[in-house]
Amino acid sequence: MNDNIVSQVLKHPKYQELVRRRTRVSMMFFVATLIIYSGFILTMAYLPEVFAQPLGETWTMSVGLLVGLLVVCSAVLMIALYVWFSNKVFDPLLDAVLRDVQ
């Protein structure tokens, strides 16, 4: 790949839009991941009594176990959402850039 193509791509408005939006979206998703995950770990480490409570009078299952299951689901859902974004938004932008420079 030569410098000519690089500078051509860098100047392409669709490329700039792609990088800007993709960086923003992936950072948003990353921060959301960090919040959910660190929230879970910190609660577990410093407020274990919250997780130790049973769900209700007649339940054995604890709050922590249910939260754990939901956290597992959230990870898969976030990835699915990101893939959906990529397919709908980023791939068309990328295609436009590739059409123009190649």
Place this chain on the structure above:
Amino acid sequence: MKKSLLGAALLALMSQSAFAADGHGANTEAIVMFLLFIAGTFVITWWAARKTQTTSDFYTAGGGISGFQNGLAIAGDYISAASFLGIAGMVYVSGYYGVIYAIGFLFGWPVVMFLVAERLRNLGRFNFADVTAFRLGQKKMRILAASASLTIIALYLIAQMVGAGKLIVLLFGIEYKIAVVIIGALMMIYVFFGGMTATTWVQIIKAVLMLFGGTLLAVLVLAAFNFSPDAMLAEAVNVHPYADKLMSPGEAVTSNPLNALSLGLALAFGTAGLPHILMRFFTVSSAQEARKSVIWASSFIGYFYVLTFIIGFGAIALLVRHPEFFNVGPDGSFNMIKDLIGGTNMAAVHLSNAVGGSLLLGFLAAVTFATIVAVVAGLALAGAAAIAHDLYANVIAEGRATEEKEMRISKISTLALGVLSILLGIVFENQNVAFMVGLAFAIAASANFPVLVLSISWRGCTTRGATIGGFTGLIVATVWVLLSKTVWVDVFGFAEAIVPFPNPGILSIPLAFAAIWFFSITDKSAEAQKERDAFDALTVRSQTGIGRSGAVDH
């Protein structure tokens, strides 16, 4: 040579099982299932061997794996000894504590997806060192990547060898040391003859069978409680010595919250630095396929972890009803944790026998075992790539090595790694496998992850910063593990550990990032300026894939 090796391994297995027929652990139906399965994987290896011609085939299956297939293969790598046996075993011992591992392992995937997966595929060809060496100094980056990769692989190998070794002991009643040697030999056969194509296909097929077997086991367990998970948990709490503490984070976390945090950090960021997982992104043809791999992999892994919880708690609730799974004392009593035959890593395996009989036992044992051997083979391949592709071809021969020579070196490396894994498997016989994998993650998160992320996303990153930072993370994390209870006390036999808790992540990860940052911004050399200028070319290629040669050479 291939046939004789293969025959020798099978013969060893069969003669050993015949000898074990009168001891406990021998089980004809299970053994037949098991041998059939192993034979099946040899057929795949034989088929793949005919397709493996170039280094590209050997390391990355020629880049011809689809996103869905690759997702299954990654899931296969993940739901192996560490997850299935280790997490189920951990839940069996301490209940809720096992959950932290499962969630940590899973949360590596969003990190991989949002930060590295697609860019990695666009930048590299064989392994992640290709990515960091894109604009930073070849030699130093490759030496760093190879050192870190080999350390991680060694730790990861221990976990897999112990898991598979215990399984063989349980099933065939043979000695642990012999079992470990057999696994090492089988692994070398897979890698030697089939390369990445074979390990990928073995992994894909087994991931499917494992998901099926795990689902069946979980359903059978729940059926024993009329499909009420809560009734199962109630019974578990009823019989386990921890009683209702099973449902809460427990001693292990509350006595040392910093250790839990440290472990959590390592698990989430470690996946993005694991050489054998990153290598799987080069087996797909494009960034889009890499993205698909992640969604499939994380869905399968997430689903499987939920099954693992059911299996772990189910094992607590059901195994105590079967004294035959325990080393029962003269008075007929047993401790459900200390006396489990084969150790607590085998809880899931005993459970399959309890609810599904010897057919399910044989099926699950075979699938688990073959998965482990394939994971070990994948690890050996990543190690061979580090030695032959990074150290030999790019550092020692400076890019002038021929393909045949590189291939030969990688096969010799595989042999060496096989022997190493056998030795490590013997030394670390009694460690929990999930725990050992946790340590491998800590080193991946401290040495590889910071360098990888900063080199592709921060213009200011220079070779000097990345080298010093990467080695800082690697050395701090490794020394910490050596000085912790796991090695210092359990292996070397000293009375007390020098560091307060076993997981280094909380110190080593931030330290590595800080060192990369500091030694990069203070780097005023002309080289450093060139590397910063090359960031544009890197960004364009990582974002668009323009200029990528694909996984194939030509």
